[in-house]
Amino acid sequence: MRYEHIIQGTFISRPNRFIAHAAIRRNEGAEEEIVVCHVKNTGRCRELLLPGAAVILQFHPEAAASGRKTEYSLIGVWKEQHSEFMLINMDSQxxxxxxxxxxxxxxxxxxxxxxxxxxxxxxxxxxxxxxxxxxxxxxxxxxxxxxxxxxxxxxxxxxxxxxxxxxxxxxxxxxxxxxxxxxxxxxxxxxxxxxxxxxxxxxxxxxxxxxxxxxxxxxxxxxxxxxxxxxxxxxxxxxxxxxxxxxxxxxxxxxxxxxxxxxxxxxxx
Incomplete structure (x- = not known):
């Protein structure tokens, strides 16, 4: 399966099971901004979603028109592993x-x-x-x-x-x-x-x-x-x-x- 409209960001926090805050730059040279993301995994993921972790987000350009509450979904994370990084897809769907x-x-x-x-x-x-x-x-x-x-x-x-x-x-x-x-x-x-x-x-x-x-x-x-x-x-x-x-x-x-x-x-x- 493939995802469209991918953007990379930095994980900040997860106030509850369903949403997270991440820092992104929409375009090269753009100012960093904080966005709210839907977390497509209701598991704990405590060992993955650490402040500062690099994350993969999917942007939903149709969000406003379709009534979505968030423009982004958090679908992946880079986990540090013995001084290397492992890319983990965490989309439970x-x-x-x-x-x-x-x-x-x-x-x-x-x-x-x-x-x-x-x-x-x-x-x-x-x-x-x-x-x-x-x-x-x-x-x-x-x-x-x-x-x-x-x-x-x-x-x-x-x-x-x-x-x-x-x-x-x-x-x-x-x-x-x-x-x-x-x-x-x-x-x-x-x-x-x-x-x-x-x-x-x-x-x-x-x-x-x-x-x-x-x-x-x-x-x-x-x-x-x-x-x-x-x-x-x-x-x-x-x-x-x-x-x-x-x-x-x-x-x-x-x-x-x-x-x-x-x-x-x-x-x-």
């Missing part, structure tokens, strides 16, 4: 979009693990079809749903089409190369995980995808210190047959795309 783009990109050659296969020996005829967003199941609304099709998608019988759900979680918390989720307790997240486990029992394929909104990550793990119950639910779901996936992202100031798998070790949950 972006992971669902890039996950959908990722699924569409591999409709004809999926690399998702599938029950009964080890991920490296998937049937050559496997394809993805009917990719949809925001699909209700039970008491939850999952981010993505699709069919795994064994055989020609045009002629595949109902028995050759296995329905699947995918729940997507954006990850911005990192410590020493280890990505963690959540950065704050999430009862809603637990509810979704347990619903995925129930879907597996009902015959669906189910995935939880952690979209790590940065590069330079060597491992993903649930944040047991902040919310141990989330780790327990994730382990329970894995044992029930839910596939737990983590991928990092290629991040630029104006784009985000899922890139490479990151190791996940369910035995440690």
């Amino acid at each position: 972006a992971p669902n979009q890039v996950a959908a783009e990722w699924l569409h990109s591999m409709e004809q050659a999926p690399t998702l693990p599938v029950s009964g296969f080890d991920g490296k020996k998937l049937p050559s005829s496997l394809t993805l079809a009917d990719i949809r967003r925001e699909v209700t199941y039970g008491q939850s609304r999952f981010d993505l749903a699709f069919h795994l099709v064994f055989g020609s998608s045009a002629s595949a019988s109902q028995e050759q089409r296995k329905p699947a759900f995918m729940e997507v979680k954006g990850v911005t918390l990192e410590e020493n190369g280890i990505a963690m989720f959540p950065d704050a307790p999430t009862e809603r997240g637990i509810k979704h995980i347990l619903e995925l486990a129930e879907a597996v029992k009902a015959g669906y394929e189910a995935y939880i995808l952690f979209v790590i909104q940065m590069k330079g990550i060597r491992e993903f793990t649930p944040n047991k210190k902040t919310h141990p119950q989330f780790g327990d639910a994730l382990r329970q779901a894995h044992e029930s047959g839910v596939h737990v996936l983590a991928y990092d992202c290629m991040v630029t100031v104006d784009s985000l795309a899922i890139d490479q798998p990151v190791p996940v070790f369910p035995a440690t949950f």
Whole structure:
């Protein structure tokens, strides 16, 4: 996914979960000014939004006409890491979009693990079809749903089409190369995980995808210190047959795309 109208600034403060103040220069040589930004992430992000941090803002030229309260959205931040800087996308709406783009990109050659296969020996005829967003199941609304099709998608019988759900979680918390989720307790997240486990029992394929909104990550793990119950639910779901996936992202100031798998070790949950 790509962003338009990007401008860089300096973080000043975050009075509440929804807004931040940042200093920008609208044009080269212009006077610095303080603007109010919508923070597109309701997580704590305390390790990211530090006074003086360089941030990425998206300008919304249509703000006044559309009734937006702010002209800017805060979508990224440069995090200092051992005298270097890591660009982190912190737009919580972006992971669902890039996950959908990722699924569409591999409709004809999926690399998702599938029950009964080890991920490296998937049937050559496997394809993805009917990719949809925001699909209700039970008491939850999952981010993505699709069919795994064994055989020609045009002629595949109902028995050759296995329905699947995918729940997507954006990850911005990192410590020493280890990505963690959540950065704050999430009862809603637990509810979704347990619903995925129930879907597996009902015959669906189910995935939880952690979209790590940065590069330079060597491992993903649930944040047991902040919310141990989330780790327990994730382990329970894995044992029930839910596939737990983590991928990092290629991040630029104006784009985000899922890139490479990151190791996940369910035995440690």
